[in-house]
Amino acid sequence: MKIAVDAMGGDFAPEAIVEGAVQAAEEYGFPLVLVGQEDRVWQELTKYNAQHLQIEVKHASDVVDMHDLPSVALRRKKESSLHVALNLVKQGEVDAFISAGNTGAVMAISKLICRMLPGIDRPALATVLPNINGVTVMIDVGANVDCKPLHLLQFAVMGHVYAKHVFGIENPRIGLLSIGEEASKGNILTKEVFEPLSKSTLNFIGNAEGRDVFNGRVDVVVCDGFIGNVVLKVSESLAKTYGLFLKEGFSKNWLTKLGYLLVKPGMNAIRKRVDYTEYGGAPLLGLNGVVIISHGSSKAKAIKNAIRVTAESVNHRLNEQILETLTQCEFDVKSRAKATSLWRQLKDSIRHEEKKKGSEVKEEKPPAESQEKPEKAEDQEMKKSWWPLKSRTESEKISENADFPQEVGQKAEQEQVPEQPVLRVEGQQTAVQEDAEEKKKSWWFLKRTDEKDRSAGDAAILSPEPQLRELEGEQESILSEQTATIEVQERPISMNSSEITANHHEEEEPQKEEKKKEPKKKKL
Structure with missing residues (x-):
């Protein structure tokens, strides 16, 4: 060697x-x-x-x-x-x-x-601390500051082998360093390690508190490197401080010095047990x-x-003993490692589902907008239906021009004001329609007049108040006798004659008030 x-x-x-x-x-x-x-x-x-x-x-x-x-x-x-x-x-x-x-x-x-x-997966430092009955193996004491549950399981196996084969402890008692003996106490790491350790073939006796490191309750203490190093340094400092206290107490006077001579052999034995130099070093297992x-x-x-x-x-x-013992505990360690990975996969899947739902909620807004588009299209169609000069075919425009002169249509198109709905009666040719046809002829006749008379005809057409009043009177007499439907922009709406009359009167009153307010146009 x-x-x-x-x-x-x-x-x-x-x-x-x-x-x-x-x-x-x-x-x-x-x-x-x-x-x-x-x-x-x-x-x-x-x-x-x-x-x-x-x-x-x-x-x-x-x-x-x-x-x-x-x-x-x-x-x-x-x-x-x-x-x-x-x-x-x-x-x-x-x-x-x-x-x-x-x-x-x-x-x-x-x-x-x-x-x-x-x-x-990771090496671990195993040190030896004195206890009442012998020694306590602590693993890890500084090699790994942050650990996972699988690492602590592997540390327990290595600590078991070290205590058994180096110090001759037949069945080492293994404790998990925590803040209480109950399984429910500790941090997330110790709680996750407790169950697989208790199901393993190792002699796991449960959680070990800080006082159990020195009272002989456990033979192997398992912890991460951060906690283990703190415990080790505190123990070294405490032993050194306690030795200084004893030295100060025994050197006060000749009587205490005499007493020290009597207890010196026992004090040397105690010093030897707590002296780290007696243990040499810690193996990196x-x-x-x-x-x-x-x-x-x-x-x-x-x-x-x-x-x-x-x-x-x-x-x-x-190393051979570690591999052999690890093979015996292989099922427990690996099964726990798989369980941990599955748990993490479950967490990831839940988070993914939550993100997916959130994205679906966000993506639901565009369909809402797409649903509004047909409504907007319908609105546009409605608007087009109110603008016959824009939406209808050439033949329909000609028929509309028959009802109204071209100048009136252009004026309505420029001002973008919908036309007055025309009331018609279904089922028979009314006198109103006959009068409308006669007036079409008269309007077309005005278009064919000479240049001298056209200006006068245009002025008469631009102020069609007398003709409208005659039409309104005739329509009122007809609507009071029989039922009618209102066809607004090629959409017939059936209703009783009384309802039509009432609605027509309601629309008629504000129109009359507006007409009274407007200044009367002089006829040419």
Whole structure:
């Protein structure tokens, strides 16, 4: 077994990294490959007389800083220690890789070079926290800030394998980190994950609250990387603060100092359990290779323990165990993934239907306008029917010209005023029609007069008040004796004689009043 170590990663690189590698090589006897700037690495190795140890140095010109973006480290620093070491893992020259450098860069480059295990979508960091009965595995603690339900299901499988094969817990109890033990409590993510986890073959005991991380109720805590990293950093800070409180309390006077001497062995044991350097690093599970990420502020002790944890991961064949366990839970995970996609498809279909209905409502307006068009056409036809000189044929125009002189028709056309409806009686040839025919002849006769008499005839025609009054009197006498129909513009309307008389009188009165107001025209 050979392990590659990132000699340029971490706040205290390369000094602390080289020192920890030398200690691990001396204590465990593992062959190591230090990857980094060759001159600086050899400069540190000469301090420890490490010529007899199985330590190699692989040159890498670029260095990925802690503040570099993962995209920058991935694209612009292709000769960095991360690229070189992970290519060694991919090619099979080394069995695992350790880095205390930029976590985001390590994850991005590892995923690109080593690829993922079949059935795993994203890698996850699994760390170890102390509890009353032993340890608690928390996954994920920072690799994935935003997760989907399927990702948490895969994290549960990887956490189960890690707790079982590395720490010897036969049937790890898995809890989903939430704000309450009830299934109804939590956010949308935890509520969607609860049901498939409870139906899986894993030992899922339900939701786990924050206090369950340290009281020993669960062995594996599943959460997204955002929550997990917050819990991890708060725990580290709390342990450090509590240690400072104890130190301050024991150093007040000689009596408290004497008491510290009595409890020192117990205090050292407690400090060892809560010290993150004792656990070395967190494995990045789910990759097609073993990758361990240590704390950025790791010193020699943490690097030495990280190398130990890496060797344990390689010996326990974690990747093979993950694939085997994932196969057993494959039905539950995939069925839930399908259910989630179907649910999303249902949502999309509902939204599509709503949009479709909205578009149909909007598209209903043009038909309404199209329905109005026939009405407008009818109105135009009605208007045309009121304008006989425009809408009728030439023969009809000639007959109309027989009733009215050409000058009157032109005047009516210019003023755009509809003609007076002519009252006619059905069933017999009335005296009114006979008089109208006689007057046609008289009008045609006036047209054929000489130029001298035409002006006088035109003036008489332009003021046809006497003729109209005679017609009105004759029509009133006829309408009082028999029923009639009003034919307005070739549309006969049947009604009683009394109704026709009443309507005619109503129309007649305003016309008479208007005629009285108009000044009388002098006859020529």
